[in-house]
Amino acid sequence: xxxxxxxxxxxxxxxxxxxxxxxxxxxxxxxxxxxxxxxxxxxxxxxxxxxxxxxxxxxxxxxxxxxxxxxxxxxxxxxxxxxxxxxxxxxxxxxxxxxxxxxxxxxxxxxxxxxxxxxxxxxxxxxxxxxxxxxxxxxxxxxxxxxxxxxxxxxxxxxxxxxxxxxxxxxxxxxxxxxxxxxxxxxxxxxxxxxxxxxxxxxxxxxxxxxxxxxxxxxxxxxxxxxxxxxxxxxxxxxxxxxxxxxxxxxxxxxxxxxxxxxxxxxxxxxxxxxxxxxxxxxxxxxxxxxxxxxxxxxx
Numbered sequence: 001x002x003x004x005x006x007x008x009x010x011x012x013x014x015x016x017x018x019x020x021x022x023x024x025x026x027x028x029x030x031x032x033x034x035x036x037x038x039x040x041x042x043x044x045x046x047x048x049x050x051x052x053x054x055x056x057x058x059x060x061x062x063x064x065x066x067x068x069x070x071x072x073x074x075x076x077x078x079x080x081x082x083x084x085x086x087x088x089x090x091x092x093x094x095x096x097x098x099x100x101x102x103x104x105x106x107x108x109x110x111x112x113x114x115x116x117x118x119x120x121x122x123x124x125x126x127x128x129x130x131x132x133x134x135x136x137x138x139x140x141x142x143x144x145x146x147x148x149x150x151x152x153x154x155x156x157x158x159x160x161x162x163x164x165x166x167x168x169x170x171x172x173x174x175x176x177x178x179x180x181x182x183x184x185x186x187x188x189x190x191x192x193x194x195x196x197x198x199x200x201x202x203x204x205x206x207x208x209x210x211x212x213x214x215x216x217x218x219x220x221x222x223x224x225x226x227x228x229x230x231x232x233x234x235x236x237x238x239x240x241x242x243x244x245x246x247x248x249x250x251x252x253x254x255x256x257x258x259x260x261x262x263x264x265x266x267x268x269x270x271x272x273x274x275x276x277x278x279x280x281x282x283x284x285x286x287x288x289x290x291x292x293x294x295x296x297x298x299x300x
Contacts, residue, residue, distance in 0.1 A: 001028060004265050008032060011272045017053035019268065020045065022062060023214040024234035024260040027241055029057050032268060036238075038215035039065075039111045040126035044297065046070050055271050056279070057263050059084045063279040064115045068286045068293060078267040080277040082259050084112055089168035090147040092116035098144060102164065105142040108133055109292060112170070113147055115281050119288035121146070124296040127198050127213035130155045132299050134163070150174065154198040154205055173199035176255030177230050182207050185228050185251060192249065195220065197231035204230060221246065232257050 005028070012019065012034075020042055021033035030036050035045050039062065046054070046066035054075045056063040061084050063077040090098075095117055099107060109121030110130070118124060125133035134155050137143060143161055145152030147168030156163035177200060185192070195217050196208035205211055212220065214235050221227060221239055229236045230251040240248050270276070281289070 001265060004269055005032060008265070008269050008272060011269070012055075015053050015272065016051060017055055017272060018049060018051040019055045019057060020066070022058040022234075022260065023218070023238065024232040024257055025057050025263060026234060026261060027237045028265050029263055029268065030234070030238045031241075032265070033057065038126065038128060038213050038218075040128040040213070041215050042066070043069065043111065043126070043293065047297065049073065053272075053275065055268060057268060058082070059087075059259050060279070061087045061112060061114060064281055065111060065118075065293065067279045067281050068115065068290050071286070074275065075279045076271045076275055077277050077279050078271040079262045082262045084170075084259060086110075086147055086168050086170045087113050087117075090117055090166055092120050095120045095146060098146070098166065102142055102144055105144050105164075106137050107144045107146065108137070108152075108163075109146055110148045110151060111293075111296075115285055115289045117146065118292050119285045121292045122295070124292045126296075127151055128215050129296065129299060130198070131158055133296060134159050134161055136299055137161075148199060150200060150202060150205070151198045153202055154211065170199045170257075172232055172255055172257045173197055173230075174201055176232075177201070177204045177252050179203060179207070181252045185249070189226070189228060189249065192226040192228045192247070193224065194228045194251070195230065196251075200230055221248070231255065232260065234260060 019033045021030045021036045047069040054073045059082045067075040107121040109124050111126045143163045145163050146166040149165040152165035193209040195210050226247045228249050233250050233255050236250040
């Protein structure tokens with residue numbers, strides 16, 4: 001693995017390439033990356049990077065977002081079928097039908113969605129900025145939130161806004177944690193704080209000490225210790241790796257996204273060598289999708 005990593009570094013320099021990795025990628029992938037972060041952080045980076053070649057270690061919707069925001073770069077997804085089950089729970093036709101049921105509504109689209117769905121939405125959001133995005137919308141507007149029912153319901157509760165959610169969810173966050181997991185952790189680690197991602201089931205979210213995105217968890221850890229983390233275990237693995245002095249526990253070993261784990265270090269090398277799989281978005285759809293993404297990025 002060390003030989004492969006060294007080859008990747010040399011080839012990356014030769015091609016002036018940059019490697020981006022989501023927080024849920026395997027530890028060895030995050031170690032290789034030039035930049036790592038949550039969906040919001042990587043979206044902002046994608047718009048700012050100046051590189052002819054971007055290797056995006058994540059899932060398809062993330063690479064599509066990078067390709068939309070940085071059309072001058074060649075964006076490569078190392079594993080062609082690294083998808084997102086949540087994103088596949090709604091398509092453009094379904095969203096158009098949903099909107100037709102609620103005329104004059106505003107569609108807030110979680111970034112975990114296909115480019116076609118983004119193109120049919122008014123504004124995107126991530127788990128980091130969903131509350132700010134919803135708060136920016138006129139109070140007399142009905143908000144349709146797609147595709148994540150859990151993030152949408154959490155934002156509705158915190159903001160007090162009327163939000164109608166699509167019935168989508170992330171299988172890893174929905175089914176990866178149980179009330180029994182929390183009870184056992186609270187018993188064995190009574191002095192630890194529980195950080196929960198808002199994609200989790202509302203019953204899990206209700207038990208959290210703090211509800212936050214993966215980026216929020218990374219930031220919170222800088223000034224805190226003794227944490228139980230309820231999100232995909234790639235984040236917990238990396239945090240334990242870079243902060244061996246801190247006490248960090250995953251709420252459950254079951255919380256693994258199989259699509260995120262499809263990317264291996266060998267796939268990153270192949271992506272650099274062969275420059276496949278090139279993510280391209282049809283120009284008209286890209287233009288429409290970018291409007292919803294740019295509206296999100298404009299909110300500070």
